[in-house]
Amino acid sequence: xxxxxxxxxxxxxxxxxxxxxxxxxxxxxxxxxxxxxxxxxxxxxxxxxxxxxxxxxxxxxxxxxxxxxxxxxxxxxxxxxxxxxxxxxxxxxxxxxxxxxxxxxxxxxxxxxxxxxxxxxxxxxxxxxxxxxxxxxxxxxxxxxxxxxxxxxxxxxxxxxxxxxxxxxxxxxxxxxxxxxxxxxxxxxxxxxxxxxxxxxxxxxxxxxxxxxxxxxxxxxxxxxxxxxxxxxxxxxxxxxxxxxxxxxxxxxxxxxxxxxxxxxxxxxxxxxxxxxxxxxxxxxxxxxxxxxxxxxxxxxxxxxxxxxxxxxxxxxxxxxxxxxxxxxxxxxxxxxxxxxxxxxxxxxxxxxxxxxxxxxxxxxxxxxxxxxxxxxxxxxxxxxxxxxxxxxxxxxxxxxxxxxxxxxxxxxxxxxxxxxxxxxxxxxxxxxxxxxxxxxxxxxxxxxxxxxxxxxxxxxxxxxxxxxxxxxxxxxxxxxxxxxxxxxxxxxxxxxxxxxxxxxxxxxxxxxxxxxxxxxxxxxxxxxxxxxxxxxxxxxxxxxxxxxxxxxxxxxxxxxxxxxxxxxxxxxxxxxxxxxxxxxxxxxxxxxxxxxxxxxxxxxxxxxxxxxxxxxxxxxxxxxxxxxxxxxxxxxxxxxxxxxxxxxxxxxxxxxxxxxxxxxxxxxxxxxxxxxxxxxxxxxxxxxxxxxxxxxxxxxxxxxxxxxxxxxxxxxxxxxxxxxxxxxxxxxxxxxxxxxxxxxxxxxxxxxxxxxxxxxxxxxxxxxxxxxxxxxxxxxxxxxxxxxxxxxxxxxxxxxxxxxxxxxxxxxxxxxxxxxxxxxxxxxxxxxxxxxxxxxxxxxxxxx
Numbered sequence: 026x027x028x029x030x031x032x033x034x035x036x037x038x039x040x041x042x043x044x045x046x047x048x049x050x051x052x053x054x055x056x057x058x059x060x061x062x063x064x065x066x067x068x069x070x071x072x073x074x075x076x077x078x079x080x081x082x083x084x085x086x087x088x089x090x091x092x093x094x095x096x097x098x099x100x101x102x103x104x105x106x107x108x109x110x111x112x113x114x115x116x117x118x119x120x121x122x123x124x125x126x127x128x129x130x131x132x133x134x135x136x137x138x139x140x141x142x143x144x145x146x147x148x149x150x151x152x153x154x155x156x157x158x159x160x161x162x163x164x165x166x167x168x169x170x171x172x173x174x175x176x177x178x179x180x181x182x183x184x185x186x187x188x189x190x191x192x193x194x195x196x197x198x199x200x201x202x203x204x205x206x207x208x209x210x211x212x213x214x215x216x217x218x219x220x221x222x223x224x225x226x227x228x229x230x231x232x233x234x235x236x237x238x239x240x241x242x243x244x245x246x247x248x249x250x251x252x253x254x255x256x257x258x259x260x261x262x263x264x265x266x267x268x269x270x271x272x273x274x275x276x277x278x279x280x281x282x283x284x285x286x287x288x289x290x291x292x293x294x295x296x297x298x299x300x301x302x303x304x305x306x307x308x309x310x311x312x313x314x315x316x317x318x319x320x321x322x323x324x325x326x327x328x329x330x331x332x333x334x335x336x337x338x339x340x341x342x343x344x345x346x347x348x349x350x351x352x353x354x355x356x357x358x359x360x361x362x363x364x365x366x367x368x369x370x371x372x373x374x375x376x377x378x379x380x381x382x383x384x385x386x387x388x389x390x391x392x393x394x395x396x397x398x399x400x401x402x403x404x405x406x407x408x409x410x411x412x413x414x415x416x417x418x419x420x421x422x423x424x425x426x427x428x429x430x431x432x433x434x435x436x437x438x439x440x441x442x443x444x445x446x447x448x449x450x451x452x453x454x455x456x457x458x459x460x461x462x463x464x465x466x467x468x469x470x471x472x473x474x475x476x477x478x479x480x481x482x483x484x485x486x487x488x489x490x491x492x493x494x495x496x497x498x499x500x501x502x503x504x505x506x507x508x509x510x511x512x513x514x515x516x517x518x519x520x521x522x523x524x525x526x527x528x529x530x531x532x533x534x535x536x537x538x539x540x541x542x543x544x545x546x547x548x549x550x551x552x553x554x555x556x557x558x559x560x561x562x563x564x565x566x567x568x569x570x571x572x573x574x575x576x577x578x579x580x581x582x583x584x585x586x587x588x589x590x591x592x593x594x595x596x597x598x599x600x601x602x603x604x605x606x607x608x609x610x611x612x613x614x615x616x617x618x619x620x621x622x623x624x625x626x627x628x629x630x631x632x633x634x635x636x637x638x639x640x641x642x643x644x645x646x647x648x649x650x651x652x653x654x655x656x657x658x659x660x661x662x663x664x665x666x667x668x669x670x671x672x673x674x675x676x677x678x679x680x681x682x683x684x685x686x687x688x689x690x691x692x693x694x695x696x697x698x699x700x701x702x703x704x705x706x707x708x709x710x711x712x713x714x715x716x717x718x719x720x721x722x723x724x725x726x727x728x729x730x731x732x733x734x735x736x737x738x739x740x741x742x743x744x745x746x747x748x749x750x751x752x753x754x755x756x757x758x759x760x761x762x763x764x765x766x767x768x769x770x771x772x773x774x775x776x777x778x779x780x781x782x783x784x785x786x787x788x789x790x791x792x793x794x795x796x797x798x799x800x801x802x803x804x805x806x807x808x809x810x811x812x813x814x815x816x817x818x819x820x821x822x823x824x825x826x827x828x829x830x831x832x833x834x835x836x837x838x839x840x841x842x843x844x845x846x847x848x849x850x851x852x853x854x855x856x857x858x859x860x861x862x863x864x865x866x867x868x869x870x871x872x873x874x
Contacts, residue, residue, distance in 0.1 A: 104156075104179040109192045110302045111217025113139070115170040117209070124165035125238070125268065136162035138200065139172050142212050146198040147176070152187040156180045164301040166330045167271040173302035176217060192217045218304050233263035233335075239275065239352040249335060249345025253281070256342040261335065266301050269329040269352030274380065277331055277350040279322035283315045284346070285339045293339055295346065297324055298332040299381045299452065306453055309381060311409075315343075320641055321457060323377035359385035360448070366391055366465040372448055372458025379458045385448040391465035397444040398471070398481050399423065403460045404432040408453070421459060422447040433497055436481030438471075476501060492521040492532075513538055525794065549574055563600065591755045593617060603756050606836050623665075624750035624837035640784040642698045645767045647749035647827060647839075648782060650694040651676065651734075653685065658700055658778060661768045661826025662693065663839055664748045666874045667739035672825035673842050673859065674718040674732040688713040693736065696745035700769055700780045707745045712737035717871055719864070728804045730844040730859045732825075733871050749827060750838040751874065752862040758840045760791045764810055764830045766843065766856070768823030787811045789840075790855050798854065806863050808841055811855030828858055 115135075123131035143160045147153040160176040180188050193216060200210035239245055247265055249257040257263075269275050277297065285293040295312040298304060309324050309331075316322060324331075329352070335345075359373055370387055372379045391397050406419045406429045416429035423437045423446050437444075442465070448458075467473075472483035478496030488495045490505035492512070507513065507520035515521060515533035525532040527542035540546075544556035551557060551569035561568040566584075568574050584590055586598035591605065593612035604611040606621035626646050649662040649670055660676035670693065677686045684690065695709040703710070714735040721729040740746055758764065767784045787810050795809030803809070810828060828841035841858030868874060 103182050105182055105185060107178045107180050107185065107188065108175055108220050109178070109217035110173075110175045110220040110304050111192070111215070112171055112173045112300055112302050112304065113212045113215040114168065115139070115172060116211050116213050118170050120165070120167045120170050120271070124170065125236070127164070132162075132165065135165065135170075135172075138210055139174065139212070142198045142200050142210060143174065143176060143215075145200065146196060146212075146215060150191050152180070152184045152191050153178065156184075156188070164266060166268065166301055166328070168328065171300075172212075173300060174217075175220065175302070189219055192219075218306060220303055220305070233258070233261055235263075235265045237265060237267050237350075239267070239269040239273075239350060241270070241352070244349040244351050246347070246349050248347045252345045252347055255344075257284075257335065257337065257345040259337055259340050261337045263335040264303075265333040267331040267333065267350050271329060272355060273329050273352040274355045275326040275329065275331050275350050275352055276374075276377070277324045277326075277333070277348060279312070279316070279346050279348045281344075281347040282312065282320075282322060283343050284313055284335075285337070285343055293335070293337040293343070296334045296336075298334070299327055299330075301330050301332050303332060303334055307381070308453055309455055310378070311454075321376055321378075323374075324455065325374050325378060325380035327380045327382040327452075359383055360387045363387055363389045363463065364391075366395070367463060369460070369462045370446075371460045375458045375460055377457070378455045379448075379450055381450055381452045381455055383448065383450040387446045388443070389446065389463050390443045391463070393442055394467075395442050395465035396468045396471070397439040397442060397463055398466055399437045399444060399446060399461055399463045400482075401428075401432070401435055401437075401459050401461045403457075404428070404435070405456045405458060407431050407456050418451045418453065419456070420449055422449070434482070435497065436478075438466075438481045440468075490520050492519065492525075589755055589757075591617065591753055594619075603752075603832060605753050605756070606750055606838075607832065621750070621836070623748045624832075625835070626747060626837070638784060640698070640767060640782040643696075643745040645765075645782065645784065645827075645829060646696065646743075646745050646747040647829075648697075648767050650697045650700065650769060651825065652692045652694065653683075654690045654692075658769050659685075660824045661770075661843065662734060663827035663842075664695065664740060664746065665751055665839075665868070666748055666872065667742070668736050669872045669874055670734040670736065671827070671839070671842060671861070671868070672732050672734055673730050673844055674722040675724060675727060675730055675844070676825045677716050677718055677732055678724055686716060686718075688716045688734075691716075691734075693734070695740050696743065698745075698782055700778075707743060709740060709746060711740065719867070726802070726804070727845045727857075728806055730806075731842055731861075731864050733868065735872075749829065750832075750836055751865060751868060752838045752840065754862050754865045756838065756862045756865075758789050758808070758830055758862075760789050762789045762830065763787075764789060764828050764840055766810070766823065766826070766828055768826040768843065770823035770826075787856070795855065795857075799857070803857070806860055807844065807857050808860045809855040810841065810858055828861075 118135070121131055123129040124135065126132060139162050140160045144157065147157045156178045158177045158179055160174055162172055162174045164173045165171065166173075176192075178188065196215045198212045198215060202209055233250065235247065237245055237247060245267075249263065250261075251257060267275055267277065282295075284295060292313045296303065297309045297312075298307050299309050300307045309326075312322070331350070333348070356373060363370060368389075373383055373385065374380070389397055389399070401421075404421075406421065408418050408429075411418060411429070413430060416427040418429070420427040420429040422428075423444065424439070426437075428435075444463070446461070471477050471481070474486070475483040476486050476489045477483055479498050479500040480496060482496060484495045484501060489501050490507070492502070495501050502519050505518065505520050511523055512520040513523050513526050513533075515535060516537040517533060517535045519533055521532045521538055526538045532538050542550070544550040547559055548556045549559050549562040551574060555569055557568050557574060562574045583597050584600045586592055590598035590600065591603075591611075592598050593614055594616035595612070595614045597613065599611055599617075601611055604617045606618060606624070608618075610618050612618075626644060647664040649664060649672075650658050651660045651662055651672065653659045660672060662670040662672035665671055679686050689712070691713045693711045693713065694703055695711065696707045697703060697705075699705070702708070714737045717733040717735075719729040719731050722731070723729060742748075752758075763786055765784055765786055767782060769779050769782060790809040790811065792803070792808070795807075796803045798809070823843045824845075826843045827839045828843070829837050830840040832838050839861050841861050844857050844859045846854065846856040
């Protein structure tokens, strides 16, 4: 290039200079910053940490986007299989007998129309239509026609709740006529609910599906497969569709029921529905476990159909159930007008379970110038998962207040001579209902000569301020002035007998009767009265001197042997209280869990016994009835082995020329429930081989009141004949523990014996209190059990029977033998029983048991 050009080139590219063309097109030189300031004019790049943060944020954003995309395409679209069971009503069709036969052409044609209508319905619901797989109609019944169906869907997880709401919403769907000569096909009340798909019966799965129709005036029987000779099949899905004629209802009764027990590990379950579809909101009852034959398992339908299902999830072998059903007219009315000074009424079909969907109203009117009180004597309106105090389902309404659940006797009163009682049951679970009576009373003196509780109940005046709550609301014990001579005033103002103070029982309810006793707070009171710091209790040492500080410990330590400790077969003693047969091996040689095939019963539902109730058949399988030649039932006994029984020695004292000590005069009835049915199946009638009364028995004081009876032939164990567990000598039955007394003795003092075995729950009374109530009469071989308020007690004819105590692992031990008492069920006069643990060694010496 030429010199001029080179000069221009150097100008253009010399540092600090630039060319700029002026307005006239001439080029001008423009000076940049000096060369030594070039760093100031360079554009600065971001620092390294900024770049790092930017990169990390970018990666994070990419991760989030990736996760969203993965969730959307992989998880959001995850499908779950949902089966819905439901029912609908076809309003413009008439029911044909052929619809009861699922194999008939008429059934198939109508089912296809229902399925077509369901497809049309689902197509219009976004959360259902795209995911519908198939539907099936399982049955039809009257009214006009009710169709029962199930529909299966494959629904994205995020739409499940929306789909369930859509299915549960009642809808109407109409199929247009296919020809001008046909009418529209109208479905109403279309509703369905989620169902366990295992309950769905397909066309290929009918091996355990049965359809039964009641015959007029007859009982129809059905059972689980194989009953009673073999157990029902494992992993089975069975159902029974029960039908009656139109406009009738069904009564279903389970006479025998034994399936796998209810537990958290999964169980076999029987469900009864008030429809022909297993829809949870229409379930009448859910049953599992074992029920005695005497238990009330009668259920009513609200229409002419019921569905019974059995789902078995276990391998446990049980015989199943036997049931019958029959049809009867539907109630034309429920409730009514009741007139007169008194009367009774009850829920429909009482004592059977009332039907679903009932509404009854009783308008009660007593004579003018009188008021009305309604006494609910029995009240059972219990539904699963309903919180106390809430009555959204089944209830009785009186004076604007609703009552439900399980309640003791209570009274509702009016302010006039009229009162209205309303009863309502919804479409699901039912119960046995209520039995009530109404009475008129003078409002100026509602309880003539008696005290009226705030609940309206009337009690004797002498029961006021006696320390016992005879009113369910405690109103008889409020605002009392305690008699300082023989009563203690609790901090909560209740009056309690002085001899209850410092007896280690919280009688006041606020523990004030135990606060100022000889042992201060944070200490332990020994059995001998000695006080110890609590940290010395259960430390493995006999700090009390009598071993009582180590007698009620949960940990099984090896300790020095005392009267309070359990001795293993290897001679070592344990601190643990009552370790025998509790399901845990505490002895190193396992001897505490040997010979434990006792104290268990087939039926786990919870003398004569005053204040008791009928026992269930097989509930107390060790209970024996002892009959004397020509006199019938005289005493009770308990089975302790196939060859031996325990009873009371005083039963075998010769009296008035009759030799009760002669074993040939006696007959033992084992497995007996009703004295009028001694020849019933399962009852064993056995003679006695010998009677061994305790050699120290005193027929005046009744000390050592125990006898052993050897059977002529061994008993055969069954569901109603079993042995009770015997307590070891160290076994304790603490004060306040609930214990059951059973027998056929007198139902009231001076009354007559019971035909059906009676049971009554009573409680162990503190030994010091026992000795105070019956001075100079109680020995260490005796124990007081009952209620100081009276009401429940053994009586004549119960002698020799067992006191049954439910211990660990549900096993039942015999705490005592019915011995004697001052009257029956009187206040401050508890029953006295022979303390069986004292005689454990003697029993073993005589019997080897």
